[in-house]
Amino acid sequence: MSRGLLRSALLAAAMSCTGAVAQVPGADQVQAVTLANGMQIIVWPDHDIPNVALFNWVHAGSRNEVPGITGLAHFFEHMMFNGTTTRAQGEFDRVLEANGARNNAFTTNDVTVYQDWLPRAALPTVFEVEADRLRNLAFDPKVIESERGVVHSERRLRVDDSYIGRLQEQVQATAFLAHPYQIPTIGWPSDIQSWRIEDLKTFFATYYAPNNCTLILVGDVEPKSAIALARQYFESIPAHAPPEPVRTQEPRQEGERRVNIEADAQTPLLQFAYHALSGSDARQPALELLTRILTDGDASRLHRVLVEEKKLAISADSFIDRGFDPGLAWFLLTLPAGADTKQAEALFDSEIERVRDAGVTAQELARARSQALADFWRGLATIDGKAQALGQYAVLQGGYQRLFEAPRAYESVTADDIRKLAADLLRPGNRTVGVLTAATPPGGQGDSR
Amino acid sequence: MKTILTALLFFCSACAFAADNGVKVPPFERVQLGNGTVVLLMERHDVPLIAITAVVRGGAVTDPVGESGVASLLAGLLQKGAGSRDAVQFAETVASVGGQLDTAASTESISVSGSFLARDQQLMVELVADMLQRPRLELAQFETLRARQIEFIRAAKESDLEALAPIYGASHLFGGHPYGRSVDGSEASLAAIKHADLQRYYQDQLGADRLIITVAGDFKTAQLKQRLSRAFSGWRKAGTALPSIPKAERVATRRVLLVDAPESVQSYFWAGNVAVAKSDPRRPALDVTNTLFGGRFTSMLNTELRIRTGLSYSANSHFDRLLQTGHWEMGSFTQTQTSIQALDLMLATLDKLHESGLEPTLVQSGKSYVQGQFPLALETAAQWATQLATLEFYGLDRRYIDDYSRQLGAVTPADAKKVIDEVFPPSSALAIVVIGNAAAIRDSLRKYGPITEMKLADPTFGPVGTE
Numbered sequence: 006m007s008r009g010l011l012r013s014a015l016l017a018a019a020m021s022c023t024g025a026v027a028q029v030p031g032a033d034q035v036q037a038v039t040l041a042n043g044m045q046i047i048v049w050p051d052h053d054i055p056n057v058a059l060f061n062w063v064h065a066g067s068r069n070e071v072p073g074i075t076g077l078a079h080f081f082e083h084m085m086f087n088g089t090t091t092r093a094q095g096e097f098d099r100v101l102e103a104n105g106a107r108n109n110a111f112t113t114n115d116v117t118v119y120q121d122w123l124p125r126a127a128l129p130t131v132f133e134v135e136a137d138r139l140r141n142l143a144f145d146p147k148v149i150e151s152e153r154g155v156v157h158s159e160r161r162l163r164v165d166d167s168y169i170g171r172l173q174e175q176v177q178a179t180a181f182l183a184h185p186y187q188i189p190t191i192g193w194p195s196d197i198q199s200w201r202i203e204d205l206k207t208f209f210a211t212y213y214a215p216n217n218c219t220l221i222l223v224g225d226v227e228p229k230s231a232i233a234l235a236r237q238y239f240e241s242i243p244a245h246a247p248p249e250p251v252r253t254q255e256p257r258q259e260g261e262r263r264v265n266i267e268a269d270a271q272t273p274l275l276q277f278a279y280h281a282l283s284g285s286d287a288r289q290p291a292l293e294l295l296t297r298i299l300t301d302g303d304a305s306r307l308h309r310v311l312v313e314e315k316k317l318a319i320s321a322d323s324f325i326d327r328g329f330d331p332g333l334a335w336f337l338l339t340l341p342a343g344a345d346t347k348q349a350e351a352l353f354d355s356e357i358e359r360v361r362d363a364g365v366t367a368q369e370l371a372r373a374r375s376q377a378l379a380d381f382w383r384g385l386a387t388i389d390g391k392a393q394a395l396g397q398y399a400v401l402q403g404g405y406q407r408l409f410e411a412p413r414a415y416e417s418v419t420a421d422d423i424r425k426l427a428a429d430l431l432r433p434g435n436r437t438v439g440v441l442t443a444a445t446p447p448g449g450q451g452d453s454r
Numbered sequence: 455m456k457t458i459l460t461a462l463l464f465f466c467s468a469c470a471f472a473a474d475n476g477v478k479v480p481p482f483e484r485v486q487l488g489n490g491t492v493v494l495l496m497e498r499h500d501v502p503l504i505a506i507t508a509v510v511r512g513g514a515v516t517d518p519v520g521e522s523g524v525a526s527l528l529a530g531l532l533q534k535g536a537g538s539r540d541a542v543q544f545a546e547t548v549a550s551v552g553g554q555l556d557t558a559a560s561t562e563s564i565s566v567s568g569s570f571l572a573r574d575q576q577l578m579v580e581l582v583a584d585m586l587q588r589p590r591l592e593l594a595q596f597e598t599l600r601a602r603q604i605e606f607i608r609a610a611k612e613s614d615l616e617a618l619a620p621i622y623g624a625s626h627l628f629g630g631h632p633y634g635r636s637v638d639g640s641e642a643s644l645a646a647i648k649h650a651d652l653q654r655y656y657q658d659q660l661g662a663d664r665l666i667i668t669v670a671g672d673f674k675t676a677q678l679k680q681r682l683s684r685a686f687s688g689w690r691k692a693g694t695a696l697p698s699i700p701k702a703e704r705v706a707t708r709r710v711l712l713v714d715a716p717e718s719v720q721s722y723f724w725a726g727n728v729a730v731a732k733s734d735p736r737r738p739a740l741d742v743t744n745t746l747f748g749g750r751f752t753s754m755l756n757t758e759l760r761i762r763t764g765l766s767y768s769a770n771s772h773f774d775r776l777l778q779t780g781h782w783e784m785g786s787f788t789q790t791q792t793s794i795q796a797l798d799l800m801l802a803t804l805d806k807l808h809e810s811g812l813e814p815t816l817v818q819s820g821k822s823y824v825q826g827q828f829p830l831a832l833e834t835a836a837q838w839a840t841q842l843a844t845l846e847f848y849g850l851d852r853r854y855i856d857d858y859s860r861q862l863g864a865v866t867p868a869d870a871k872k873v874i875d876e877v878f879p880p881s882s883a884l885a886i887v888v889i890g891n892a893a894a895i896r897d898s899l900r901k902y903g904p905i906t907e908m909k910l911a912d913p914t915f916g917p918v919g920t921e
Contacts, residue, residue: 030500053500054477054829086751095761098752103819105826107750124826154764161720161789162767167613269717272609303533303545313541316598319605341605372550379552379571382501386834 029385032409035395036228038235042244043216046235047395047405048228051388057224058392059121059131061139062400064219065212066115067190068251068329074204076192079112080156081208085119086110087148089141094148097134104130114186115284115328116400122389125225129234136238139218142209144202153197160191168266168441169337172274175264176439180278180333184255186326214245221396224388251330255280262437269443273340275318275349276439279430281334284327285403290377290414291422292334292430296323297373298365298423299356300336304372306356311338317349327401334430346440357431364424377415477829477859479852482842483675490663491686494842495678496670498835502572504671505836507843508582511664511696513563515632516655521647523639524655526559527600531652532566533557534595537584541595544581551577557585559637562776563847564660569836572672576681583685586665591656596649604644611910615715615722615889618915619785623724625916626711626906627781627885631702634916641913661692668842671835699778704728708884708903711917714892715910721793721890723800726783727879732775732848738861739869740773740877742820746870747771747807747878748784750823758803759786765796777848782878790891794898797888801881807874814867821862828859 037047066078086108088094101108106123121131164170174189181187191197220239222231258280282288299307300323307321318338326332340349365373384390399405407414482496517524533548533555534541548555553570566585570578610618621636628634636643667686669678704727730740741749748755748771759769769786784804788796812820831837832855845854886902888895889910899905906917 054833056826056829095752095757099819102750102752102823105822107823107827122827122830124829127826151762151764155760155767158720158765158788159767162616162787165719166615169613270612272605272612302549304542304549309542312602313598316601319602319609339605339609341601342608368550372546375552376549377552379503379554379569382503382571383554383569386501386503386836387830388833389830 029409034228035405036232037405038232040215040236040240042240042242043214044235044239044242045219045399046232047219047221047399048226048231049221049223049391049395050226050228051223051391052225054388055125055225056388057123057125057128057222057226058388059123059128059135060221060392060396061119061135062219062221062396063117063119063213064115064217064400065117065208065248066113066328067188067192068114068185069212069248070185070188073196074200074208075188075196076156076190077196077200077204077208078117079190079192080152080197080200081205081213082110082112082117082119083152083156084149084205085138085142087152088143088145089137090143091137091141092134094145097138100130100134101127106131112190113328114190114326114332118396120392128226128231132234132238136242139213139215139239140242142213144205146202149202149205156192156197157194160194160197164189164191168268168270168272168274169339171268172264172266172276172439172441175266176276176278176437177333179262179264179439180280180437181255183253184330185251185253186255186328186330186332210245211248215239215242216244217248219396219400221392221399223392223395255331258435261433264437264439266439266441268441270441271342271443273344273346273443274439274441275338275340275346275353277336277353277436278333278439279432279436281325281332281430283329283331284397284401286331288422288426289325289327289402290411291418291426292325293377294370294373294415294418295360295365295423295427296325296334297376298369299323299360301373301376306360307336307353310356311349311352315352316341317344317352327397329401343443346442350438350440354433357427361424361427361431364420364427367420370418370420370423374415374418378412381411381415477832478856479841480838483679484846485679485683487662487683487687489687489689489691491665491667491689492846493679493682493686494666494668494846495673495675496668496835496838496842497673497675498670498838499672501835502672503835504570504572504575504578504669504673505834505839506566506568506578506582507668507839508566508586509666509843509847510564510586510660511562511847512659512692513559514561514635514637515699516659516697517635518651518655520643521639521651522635522643523603523637524647524652525564525659526638527596527603527644527647528591528652528656528660529557529559529564530599530603531591531595532585532589534599535590535592537580537588539584540590547577548581553578553581555581555585561633561635561637565843567836567840575673575678579678579681579685582667586660587686587689589656591653593649596652600644600647603638604641607638607641615718615720616787619722619724619887619889620783621915622711622713622887622889623726623783623785623885624781626709626887627705627726627728628702629916632699633702633776633779633781636915640915643914645913658693662686662689663691664696665689666843666846668839668846670838670842702728702779704879704883705885706883708882708886710886710888710899710902710905712892712896712899712905712907713887713889713910714907715889716891716893718790718890720787720789721796721888721895722785722787723797724783724785724887725800725884726781727884729773729780729782729877730775731777731779733850734775736869736873736877738858739865739873741824742817742862742865743812743870743873743878744771744773744782745824746812746816746820754803754807755784755786755800758799759788759796763799765792765799769800790894793888793890793895797886797902804878804881807878808880811874812867812870817865817867817870821865825859825862
């Protein structure tokens with residue numbers, strides 16, 4: 006233990022000489038307050054450009070849904086742009102855009118995030134319309150029907166017309182028996198078609214409360230005046246009773262699960278989803294470094310073996326869920342046309358076994374650490390990246406201060422931490438395997454086997 | 455309603471104030487080496503990062519006929535071994551310092567862009583110099599990469615039809631003109647490329663006289679200038695002269711390319727025509743007009759196809775402006791059953807732009823929007839490296855950035871009307887692409903013009919003979 010600490014302290018000292026583990030500039034200027042109604046406000050001034058990123062993180066995602074209303078959190082993301090009792094449909098966007106601001110939003114298993122990128126002069130206007138839609142959202146049946154069509158089109162784009170999306174949806178639904186992470190964020194088609202206006206009203210009343218929101222501002226603002234604006238526009242919105250917590254915990258997986266999709270596809274797909282960690286788990290940095298060693302860049306293990314050497318895949322990627330509850334660590338392989346999925350899976354397995362048994366080398370760890378650190382700095386180069394990172398840490402990863410501790414957290418991960426984590430998580434009995442096979446292999450490709 | 459109007463007036467005048475404080479190009483230094491290479495350096499000391507962009511003139515327009523994708527393959531091979539490092543050593547070296555190096559081909563260039571921690575400046579220069587001047591271009595790497603590029607196209611046909619529509623679109627609009635080539639090639643053209651073709655292409659089309667290097671970030675100009683000059687002064691010129699690009703003609707009527715994707719549950723549309731070059735002086739009016747027509751959420755197109763009717767998740771339009779000319783395009787998608795309804799609406803919306811023009815308040819809103827969003831593209835060292843390279847590549851000066859906000863402020867509804875008449879095509883003159891289930895929509899599509907049909911599974915992005 007003490008040796009690990011000493012080593013990382015030395016490394017940190019060595020790297021800080023060259024600027025790699027420098028203090029995050031401006032970190033000391035971040036100010037956070039909680040309004041009387043429970044709404045959290047976090048402001049990070051950055052005066053590089055005359056713009057501001059304002060993100061409202063609503064603590065509601067598909068994790069808060071039940072059968073019958075799957076996809077509702079995401080539908081809400083759309084409905085929040087569709088009018089209030091004081092402003093007609095489309096007015097929100099018209100006012101923002103006329104003032105030079107752009108907006109967007111996204112929904113995940115855990116949260117719904119509303120993003121505005123604006124010239125600083127538009128800040129009071131943005132506050133006004135953001136507060137208006139949190140306070141006065143309208144539920145016009147005609148608008149709801151039209152928006153149902155939009156969401157259906159989005160589903161067709163991302164899932165129905167995408168084999169990768171289709172397989173991922175099935176793998177996720179299979180990986181969780183009990184926990185609502187089994188629900189696809191876009192929603193099951195029958196629910197998209199049939200949710201009712203009362204469902205929407207209940208969801209809004211339950212989750213769209215100031216005490217269930219974290220507001221992040223980054224950019225050309227002074228914390229004092231930004232917080233004053235937040236008080237002016239948001240503080241009078243009454244708090245609601247806090248939403249019921251998600252009580253269900255996923256039971257321990259008892260053995261490998263498999264999903265097969267037979268499609269008229271040329272390109273076979275393989276996906277592996279291992280039960281992993283919650284966003285605030287202290288082992289997150291170790292898991293990130295582990296997945297970087299396996300899939301980040303041409304020098305990573307899986308890319309080298311599967312893509313470059315054996316040519317059994319054309320890409321090998323990974324991503325990690327970082328939510329309120331323990332999520333999945335995903336590995337996604339796209340195979341060349343006509344490739345043998347069994348052979349690719351066997352090779353993937355042997356690489357995972359190797360990292361579980363023998364761990365990683367010091368050189369690999371150092372490399373992954375450098376990549377993580379450099380990406381950390383790149384992520385903080387824009388006000389958009391800062392608002393994303395600040396919100397992610399504030400809401401899902403144990404508090405915004407941990408963002409600034411991230412460089413040190415990467416430094417303190419040891420090879421032993423990674424081996425233990427791999428042994429703990431990357432077990433066949435802890436995963437769901439998704440296979441999309443070509444029902445009819447294309448002619449002329451068969452002889453490659 | 456009254457309160458909204460007041461808010462609009464008040465804050466729009468505030469926007470004009472912000473625009474006057476708009477972003478200007480920070481100081482930078484330009485030097486030209488004896489062999490023609492142009493070097494541009496801009497110091498930015500806010501984070502300990504350094505960004506490099508190296509652009510070589512040429513790109514897909516210099517691909518030999520029938521071999522589209524050579525420039526793209528070469529770009530990919532530049533980092534598969536160079537100088538003293540083989541492919542694995544090269545990748546390990548970049549990753550070990552947390553660097554990023556990407557290569558790309560576009561219609562008119564091959565580029566290398568990198569991001570490193572400031573302390574690794576010397577290594578960054580060495581790696582980029584090796585990639586451009588001493589790539590190994592090994593046979594085995596070439597074959598692997600070519601096979602993988604072909605597989606990527608096949609995979610996109612099964613998971614990303616929206617991304618493919620513009621590739622079919624350029625091919626359909628430009629036909630045999632170099633701007634119609636698929637930058638990343640097609641399954642057929644990639645299969646036709648030989649290792650020797652690629653080596654010849656490297657000798658002919660890459661060289662110091664075609665190169666622009668820009669670096670922005672945390673460095674000292676004098677030291678880096680010396681380093682770059684040492685690393686690049688010795689490079690030869692390209693083996694051949696840059697070909698001149700023939701003038702592309704606008705299409706005067708309407709024609710349809712139908713790409714049969716029998717498995718698809720949606721139809722993906724693309725419609726466009728030849729438009730303007732990067733240097734076109736009408737840029738502010740074109741940008742404001744396109745923003746209002748299809749470049750933001752409340753645009754005319756998105757309002758009709760998404761907000762008002764719920765037919766689609768998205769509808770948009772944009773300009774692709776190149777050296778000689780370029781094109782304008784609009785696109786959307788919808789479920790198979792509503793294909794004709796959506797396509798009709800897209801064309802009717804274009805008609806409305808021509809017939810009714812744009813209201814003065816809308817023009818004002820478009821101006822504020824483009825002004826307000828412009829600084830977000832000028833924030834990081836990497837963005838500045840790209841911007842400087844773009845200015846140099848197209849022969850533009852710093853006023854292209856410095857004066858843009860002011861020029862936007864001066865755009866009038868009459869300017870918008872003028873570019874609508876001069877540049878935006880009427881709905882009767884469009885190359886149209888529809889990717890979808892042909893059996894369900896073929897007959898209804900005939901009203902739009904003569905149909906050329908091909909299959910999604912075909913190994914080219916245009917009917918046989920056009921590549």
